[in-house]
Amino acid sequence: MILLFLSSGLFLGWSLGANDAANIFGTAVATRMVRFKTAAITSGFFVIAGAVLAGGGATRTLGQLGSVNAMAGAFMVALAAALAVLWMTRAGLPVSVSQAIVGGIIGWNLFTGSPTSIDSLVKIVSTWVICPLLSAVFAAGLYVLARAVTQRSRMHLLAEDAMTRAALMAVGAFGAFSLGANNISNVMGVFVSAIPASSVHLFGFLHVSSDQQLFALGGIAIAIGIFTYSYRVMITVGKGLFRLTPVTALVVILSESLVLFLFASESLEAWLISRGLPSIPLVPVSSSQAVIGAVVGIALVKGGRNLDLRLFRRIAGGWVATPIIAASIAFFGLFFLQNVFDLPVHRPVVYELSDAGIERLRERGVDDEGLAELGGVAFKSARGLTGVLREKTSLGMIDRDVVVDCARRERFVVTRKRIDTLDLKLLTVGQIRALRDITGQEFNYWWELESTLTRESDQWAMLPDTRDNHPANKKLRSNLRQLLDAFRTVDTDD
Amino acid sequence: MANLFARTRLLESKIDEYLNHTSEVGLLFREAMKNFLDGRLDEFEERRGKVCDLENHADELRREVERQLYIETLIPESRGDVLGLLEQTDDVINHVKHALMQVSVENPDIPDELGESYLELADYGSRAVQELVMGVRAFFRNTAAVPDHAHKVAFWEKEADKVAERLKRRIFQLNIDLSHKIQLGDFVMHVDSIADQAEDVSERLSISTIKRSI
Numbered sequence: 001m002i003l004l005f006l007s008s009g010l011f012l013g014w015s016l017g018a019n020d021a022a023n024i025f026g027t028a029v030a031t032r033m034v035r036f037k038t039a040a041i042t043s044g045f046f047v048i049a050g051a052v053l054a055g056g057g058a059t060r061t062l063g064q065l066g067s068v069n070a071m072a073g074a075f076m077v078a079l080a081a082a083l084a085v086l087w088m089t090r091a092g093l094p095v096s097v098s099q100a101i102v103g104g105i106i107g108w109n110l111f112t113g114s115p116t117s118i119d120s121l122v123k124i125v126s127t128w129v130i131c132p133l134l135s136a137v138f139a140a141g142l143y144v145l146a147r148a149v150t151q152r153s154r155m156h157l158l159a160e161d162a163m164t165r166a167a168l169m170a171v172g173a174f175g176a177f178s179l180g181a182n183n184i185s186n187v188m189g190v191f192v193s194a195i196p197a198s199s200v201h202l203f204g205f206l207h208v209s210s211d212q213q214l215f216a217l218g219g220i221a222i223a224i225g226i227f228t229y230s231y232r233v234m235i236t237v238g239k240g241l242f243r244l245t246p247v248t249a250l251v252v253i254l255s256e257s258l259v260l261f262l263f264a265s266e267s268l269e270a271w272l273i274s275r276g277l278p279s280i281p282l283v284p285v286s287s288s289q290a291v292i293g294a295v296v297g298i299a300l301v302k303g304g305r306n307l308d309l310r311l312f313r314r315i316a317g318g319w320v321a322t323p324i325i326a327a328s329i330a331f332f333g334l335f336f337l338q339n340v341f342d343l344p345v346h347r348p349v350v351y352e353l354s355d356a357g358i359e360r361l362r363e364r365g366v367d368d369e370g371l372a373e374l375g376g377v378a379f380k381s382a383r384g385l386t387g388v389l390r391e392k393t394s395l396g397m398i399d400r401d402v403v404v405d406c407a408r409r410e411r412f413v414v415t416r417k418r419i420d421t422l423d424l425k426l427l428t429v430g431q432i433r434a435l436r437d438i439t440g441q442e443f444n445y446w447w448e449l450e451s452t453l454t455r456e457s458d459q460w461a462m463l464p465d466t467r468d469n470h471p472a473n474k475k476l477r478s479n480l481r482q483l484l485d486a487f488r489t490v491d492t493d494d
Numbered sequence: 495m496a497n498l499f500a501r502t503r504l505l506e507s508k509i510d511e512y513l514n515h516t517s518e519v520g521l522l523f524r525e526a527m528k529n530f531l532d533g534r535l536d537e538f539e540e541r542r543g544k545v546c547d548l549e550n551h552a553d554e555l556r557r558e559v560e561r562q563l564y565i566e567t568l569i570p571e572s573r574g575d576v577l578g579l580l581e582q583t584d585d586v587i588n589h590v591k592h593a594l595m596q597v598s599v600e601n602p603d604i605p606d607e608l609g610e611s612y613l614e615l616a617d618y619g620s621r622a623v624q625e626l627v628m629g630v631r632a633f634f635r636n637t638a639a640v641p642d643h644a645h646k647v648a649f650w651e652k653e654a655d656k657v658a659e660r661l662k663r664r665i666f667q668l669n670i671d672l673s674h675k676i677q678l679g680d681f682v683m684h685v686d687s688i689a690d691q692a693e694d695v696s697e698r699l700s701i702s703t704i705k706r707s708i
Contacts, residue, residue, distance in 0.1 A: 032570035157576070157634045157706075158502045158509075161569045245706070246571055 005071040006191060008079035010221040013187040015085050016097045017225020020183060020287040021047060023256065024175040026234040027249030028168040033161075036231050042169065043176035044223030050180025051188075051219035052212050072337055073112070073345040074191045077104035080330035081186070084322055093318035096286035099128065101186045103323030107330025112346040113381030115404050118397055124283050128319065131259055131285040132293030138255035139297035146251050164246045171250065175257035175287075180219055182260045185284045188218035210421075248298055255297070256290040289319065351379040351407040360447060366402050368393040379407070412443040412487040422486055426479055430459040435483075446484050453483075501566065508559050509580075509634065513627050515552040516583050519545050520623030523590045523688065527616035530597055531609045542594045549587045556580050575702035579630060582695040586623060589691045593684040602681050605668060611661045612685065618654035619688035622647050626692040629699050633706070640703040647696035654689035658682050 025039035081100035088096070102124055109116045150160065191214055244252060263285045292315055299307040334345045353374050361371065370393035379385040382404045389400045416439055424432055434457035443449040453460035462476060463469035526541035559580060563573050604612060629643030665678045 032567055151636070151638055154635045156502075156506050157569060157572060158506050159499070161572075162499050162502045 005075040006217070008075045008082060009187055009191055009218065012078045012082040012085070012097065012101070013218045013221030014225035014229070015082055015089070016183055016187055017044075017047070017222035017227075018229035019085065019089060019225075020097060020179060021176065021222060021226045022230040022234040023287040023291045024179060024253060025168075025172050026291075027244050027252060028172060028246075029231070029234045031244070031246055031249060033165050033168055033246050033249070034172070036234070038169075039172065039234070040227050040230070042173050043179075044226050046173045046176035047180035047222045047226070048216065048219035050177035050182075051184035051215040051222070052180075054177070054181035070344050070346045071191075072343040073108055073334065076333045076337055076345060077101070077108050077330050078187070078191075080104040080107060080326045080333055083329050084326035087325060088318055088322055091318065093315055096288050096319055096322050097183060097186045098124075098284045098286040098289075099319055099322040100326040101284070103326030104330040106323070107327035108334060108346070110327065111331050111334040113383035114346070114349075115382040115386065115401060118401060127263065127283045127285055128289065131263065132289045132296070134262070135255050135259045135290040135293030136297030136300070138258055139251055139294035140301045142251045142254055143248065143298045143301050146247055150247060161246065164250055167250050168246070168253065171254045171257055175253055175260065178257050178260035179287055180222065182263055182284055183287070184215045184218050184222075187221065188214045244295075244298075251298060252291060252294040255294040256287055259290045259293075260285065260287060286319075348380065349382075350409045351382055351385040351404060352377065352409050353403070353407045354445065356448070357406045357445065360451075361403060361406055364402070366395065366399045368395050370394075371403070378409075382408075406445070406447060408446070409444050410446065411489045412446065412449050412484065413489045414438050414441050414443075414449075414487055418486045422482060426475075426482070428459050430457045431479070433457065434460055443487075449483065449487065450480060501562075502568070505559060505562055505568070506634075508555050508562075510631075512552055512555040512559065512580065513583075513630055515548045515555070516587055516630075517624060517627040519548050519552075519587045519590050520620045520627070520688075522548075523594065523623075524613075524616050524620035526594055527597075527685070528613060531604065531613055535601075539598065542598055545587075545591055545594055549591050552584060552587055556584055572702070572706055575698075575705060579633070579695065579699060579702060582691075582698060583626070583630060586626065586688065586691045586695060589687050590623075593688065596681065596684050600677065600681070602677055603674070604678065604681075605670070608661065608664065608678070611657055611664070612682075615654055615657045615661065615682065615685045616688075618650045618657060619685060619692070622650035622654065622689040622692035625650060626696055626699075629696060633699055633703055637703050637706055640699060644696045644700045647692050651689040651693040654686055658686040 021043050025034060025043055028034040029036050029039050078101070081097065081104040084100040084103065085097055088100075102121075106116055106121075108114070155163070188211075263283055292312070296307065296312065299305070337343045338345045353371065353376070355375055358371050358375055361367070370389075373392060374385075374388065377388075379388070385404055385407055386400055389395055389403055393400075395403065414435070416436075419435055419439065422435075427435075431453075434453050437456050438452055441452065443452070450460070460476070460480075462473050465473070522541050522545050526538050526545070529535070529538040529541060560577055563569065563577065569576060625643050625646040629640050629647060632639040632643055661682050662679050665675050665682070668675065
């Protein structure tokens with residue numbers, strides 16, 4: 001049954017492999033600089049490596065946007081995205097799986113009345129503008145650099161060709177790794193909250209978390225997409241869309257790979273923060289956007305000639321249309337699944353403010369007289385609670401999101417069995433001890449579990465919100481999320 | 495990958511050798527013409543024989559380069575241009591060989607007053623070939639320098655045309671048989687064709703350079 005529901009995600013992975021992966025080696029294969037077989041094997045291998053080893057970063061942002069908490073729902077979200085991608089591909093527009101999956105999640109949120117995190121949405125949508133712009137800036141800079149280097153080095157055409165081939169392979173592998181790391185969340189991100197998988201130990205020492213198992217599966221689907229269907233797309237990208245020389249093709253691939261890496265690398269984010277530099281949000285971005293940004297960047301440096309503005313407008317229009325189409329398909333598809341097949345497309349969540357919750361909100365500066373009236377009142381959806389909050393309180397949009405998050409009532413049961421499924425290597429000794437001390441306890445709100453743990457050990461407590469503490473707090477939040485996913489219990493569980 | 499770089503270097507040396515041959519053929523042409531006009535026919539034939547040998551070897555080199563470029567799918571984007579350039583450059587060598595063969599076969603009786611102009615014409619042709627070879631070398635290593643060489647090829651071709659026209663007018667003003675005039679006129683065309691052919695290659699070279707500029 002799980003595999004059946006996962007099939008839409010795998011379908012999406014396949015189409016991502018057939019389309020997005022084609023962007024990486026497309027120009028290299030189309031210009032016959034790299035053989036298709038070599039390109040397919042290299043990108044397939046590195047996509048899987050990137051997905052499994054570095055796929056976590058961008059997933060969390062998608063998870064924040066909306067937690068698709070039922071398998072049938074996740075199935076429909078991925079299917080809606082895959083269909084939107086297919087539709088766009090048929091229209092001859094470069095595919096953007098990122099937009100499609102975000103659209104699908106919003107469609108699920110709208111259908112189920114779940115909250116859409118405005119903060120995360122703004123973060124994601126802003127990167128859809130930043131990503132091509134950044135890629136264009138990188139490409140323009142690298143193009144000028146490459147031109148200067150090739151002119152000054154006076155390298156023989158044949159030596160330049162050999163160097164370009166070697167560089168295309170190396171950068172292509174890096175690009176495939178970054179694509180796997182960044183885009184795996186598009187394929188498997190929605191299943192992370194919905195599929196109950198536990199960690200396994202391979203060969204007795206290799207720990208593979210539940211997320212990594214899903215990501216490996218998604219990575220394989222992407223790799224199959226590359227092998228089976230990407231050749232045609234590669235030729236289209238490399239010859240039909242843009243006519244590039246091998247060196248400019250290399251500049252495009254390098255810029256695209258750098259952008260994908262920037263938006264997926266957790267270690268780079270930590271490095272930037274530790275040096276007091278502004279960090280880059282870890283958000284799944286589109287390789288198509290990055291490629292088009294890079295080509296436009298080069299075209300502008302070359303004086304803007306041969307830049308087909310009509311085509312560019314069409315492509316940009318496709319980027320706007322994709323999430324809307326995916327959201328619509330998801331919304332109607334979920335309606336169909338729920339009412340025709342009688343499948344649960346979401347796990348109902350009750351929103352109810354407890355007295356402790358109101359107190360907690362007050363401590364955090366979210367205070368309104370109207371909140372007290374809502375104490376103990378249960379709402380069937382976040383939308384219902386938000387509506388009442390809008391009516392009865394003067395809270396702003398962000399504060400309303402905080403209240404909704406605090407009112408989300410779920411059951412968390414801490415059992416020894418579930419503690420054993422956790423990736424304990426990520427936790428400190430004090431944190432593990434605190435966990436063992438609360439074994440057997442149950443909680444109705446996520447923050448109850450968090451405050452209990454904080455009381456047991458200060459190693460579970462968030463540090464003051466300073467720039468230096470950012471990486472530590474981020475890790476703590478990630479660990480807490482791991483706990484919540486493991487301890488969350490629905491009536492059918494256990 | 496190291497293997498690819500080694501093969502690339504071997505191919506580079508073959509292309510360089512081919513261009514050396516082309517350059518040498520250009521220089522030999524001028525010297526052979528000088529020998530002929532000076533009446534030193536043995537030296538003329540010796541240089542003509544050298545041109546034939548170089549032409550044969552250049553053909554072999556060109557075929558090897560072509561084969562290797564195809565088999566190893568090297569420079570796929572510029573391959574057509576490179577092969578076209580090498581083939582057209584080979585035509586320059588063929589023109590030199592043909593012109594010298596015509597001289598050898600016909601052994602035209604060149605009036606003394608025209609000797610210097612013929613030599614001047616051969617000299618301009620030879621200079622055009624030298625500039626062309628430098629232009630082709632620049633195409634491989636330093637595209638920014640190609641327009642400069644192409645410009646000089648065009649310059650020597652124009653100078654050769656001026657001399658050729660002047661020479662033909664003078665030939666037909668001479669008091670000699672019409673058949674002799676026609677033979678000398680044809681001979682002018684053969685010598686002048688070297689610079690013309692060099693200019694044709696140079697034009698192709700300029701287009702290929704624009705395509706190559708990243």
